[in-house]
Amino acid sequence: xxxxxEKPIDVQKVIDTASSLGAGAVNVFIGTxxxxxxxxxxxxxxxxxxxxxxxxxxxxxxxxxxxRWPLLGWAVSHRIxxxxxxxxxxVVAVASPHRRESFEACQYIIDTLKANAPIWKKExxxxxxxxxxxxxxxxxx
Amino acid sequence: xxxxxEKPIDVQKVIDTASSLGAGAVNVFIGTxxxxxxxxxxxxxxxxxxxxxxxxxxxxxxxxxxxRWPLLGWAVSHRIxxxxxxxxxxVVAVASPHRRESFEACQYIIDTLKANAPIWKKExxxxxxxxxxxxxxxxxx
Amino acid sequence: xxxxxxxxxxxxxILGGKEAVVELEGxxxxxxxxxxxxxxxxxxxxxxxxxxxNNTYAEDNQVISESDEIAxxxxxxxx
Amino acid sequence: xxxxxxxxxxxxxILGGKEAVVELEGxxxxxxxxxxxxxxxxxxxxxxxxxxxNNTYAEDNQVISESDEIAxxxxxxxx
Numbered sequence: 001x002x003x004x005x006e007k008p009i010d011v012q013k014v015i016d017t018a019s020s021l022g023a024g025a026v027n028v029f030i031g032t033x034x035x036x037x038x039x040x041x042x043x044x045x046x047x048x049x050x051x052x053x054x055x056x057x058x059x060x061x062x063x064x065x066x067x068r069w070p071l072l073g074w075a076v077s078h079r080i081x082x083x084x085x086x087x088x089x090x091v092v093a094v095a096s097p098h099r100r101e102s103f104e105a106c107q108y109i110i111d112t113l114k115a116n117a118p119i120w121k122k123e124x125x126x127x128x129x130x131x132x133x134x135x136x137x138x139x140x141x
Numbered sequence: 142x143x144x145x146x147e148k149p150i151d152v153q154k155v156i157d158t159a160s161s162l163g164a165g166a167v168n169v170f171i172g173t174x175x176x177x178x179x180x181x182x183x184x185x186x187x188x189x190x191x192x193x194x195x196x197x198x199x200x201x202x203x204x205x206x207x208x209r210w211p212l213l214g215w216a217v218s219h220r221i222x223x224x225x226x227x228x229x230x231x232v233v234a235v236a237s238p239h240r241r242e243s244f245e246a247c248q249y250i251i252d253t254l255k256a257n258a259p260i261w262k263k264e265x266x267x268x269x270x271x272x273x274x275x276x277x278x279x280x281x282x
Numbered sequence: 283x284x285x286x287x288x289x290x291x292x293x294x295x296i297l298g299g300k301e302a303v304v305e306l307e308g309x310x311x312x313x314x315x316x317x318x319x320x321x322x323x324x325x326x327x328x329x330x331x332x333x334x335x336n337n338t339y340a341e342d343n344q345v346i347s348e349s350d351e352i353a354x355x356x357x358x359x360x361x
Numbered sequence: 362x363x364x365x366x367x368x369x370x371x372x373x374x375i376l377g378g379k380e381a382v383v384e385l386e387g388x389x390x391x392x393x394x395x396x397x398x399x400x401x402x403x404x405x406x407x408x409x410x411x412x413x414x415n416n417t418y419a420e421d422n423q424v425i426s427e428s429d430e431i432a433x434x435x436x437x438x439x440x
Contacts, residue, residue: 031165
């Protein structure tokens with residue numbers, strides 16, 4: 001399951017989708033909105049996606065991961081729209097027979113998703129706003 | 142929160158306990174009962190813990206992890222008693238500002254828990270049963 | 283040639299909308315990017331500006347046609 | 362001396378119960394383990410047999426007293 005959604009992500013549902021009776025391990029990464037960035041209070045975040053391409057790119061990442069690790073199940077859900085601090089922006093869940101592979105595959109998927117998937121976030125502070133990482137001087141993360 | 146419990150583990154509750162408004166990342170490891178071991182069907186598992194000492198040992202592991210990584214929240218829940226394939230035996234959840242530390246700390250905690258915590262499982266097959274890893278010839282995992 | 287270009291994130295702000303039409307002699311991704319840099323110099327201030335053609339990242343020498351789905355991909359920041 | 366010993370996992374099966382009383386001249390963890398090995402040779406077939414004193418793994422030369430909470434820790438397999 002690859003999902004780009006404006007609705008709050010049901011983490012348990014993502015985990016259930018990835019789970020498998022043959023698996024001994026599920027690793028789950030949950031990205032959440034921090035209440036601060038570069039020492040400033042974050043009021044909210046705006047996430048935007050080029051949805052069709054994002055799904056494409058995430059599918060490629062999953063395909064790569066499936067070749068590298070023995071995945072028995074997986075699910076990725078990414079939220080878009082307006083998110084407040086504490087809300088879940090992304091969930092990646094990966095099931096495999098043993099635990100090491102589940103950690104490695106999950107980390108590969110979220111790392112590559114962050115590098116490649118056409119999704120953007122704008123941080124809205126009390127005194128302004130900024131597309132994250134867009135400009136050299138403002139590079140964060 | 143460190144919990145050894147006979148009741149089914151509420152994964153979402155463990156995640157919520159670990160979560161923190163300052164965190165951008167939560168990594169969750171979920172151990173589940175596999176329906177097979179060494180090519181044989183697993184009918185059920187029996188988990189047993191030396192509860193007071195298990196809580197002690199897990200607390201030490203968490204303390205070590207807290208010194209090595211900037212953890213903002215954590216929770217560990219381990220099930221005991223009779224578990225069927227697909228059921229959740231353990232959940233470790235760790236929140237940190239950035240994702241890499243959440244993966245590293247979570248993996249350290251589950252790896253060390255498996256090596257040190259006085260908890261045992263017996264696999265019950267259709268034709269017999271066996272305490273996992275107890276004897277050299279029967280070493281599994 | 284007239285290319286329809288989708289804009290996301292900071293490029294949407296710079297171009298002033300979700301979609302723009304770019305008139306251009308050339309037929310490559312590089313030519314399109316140069317034309318956009320001329321018309322919207324603020325794009326040159328970005329850390330990177332990739333271009334996707336039909337939902338896939340495109341190389342600079344890739345040939346584009348008017349029927350392609352073309353999109354500007356400023357530095358991504360999902361997750 | 363008489364030491365009360367808790368047994369878990371496979372040691373519970375070998376000792377035939379959750380708790381056993383071990384009579385012993387010595388006062389160390391190593392002496393206790395040797396005595397148990399004599400009385401229950403099946404324990405020698407385990408991959409390892411650690412002993413916990415008061416909820417902490419004990420070294421072989423650690424001195425034990427009758428009031429300590431002593432437990433047999435066969436190879437663990439939690440998770």
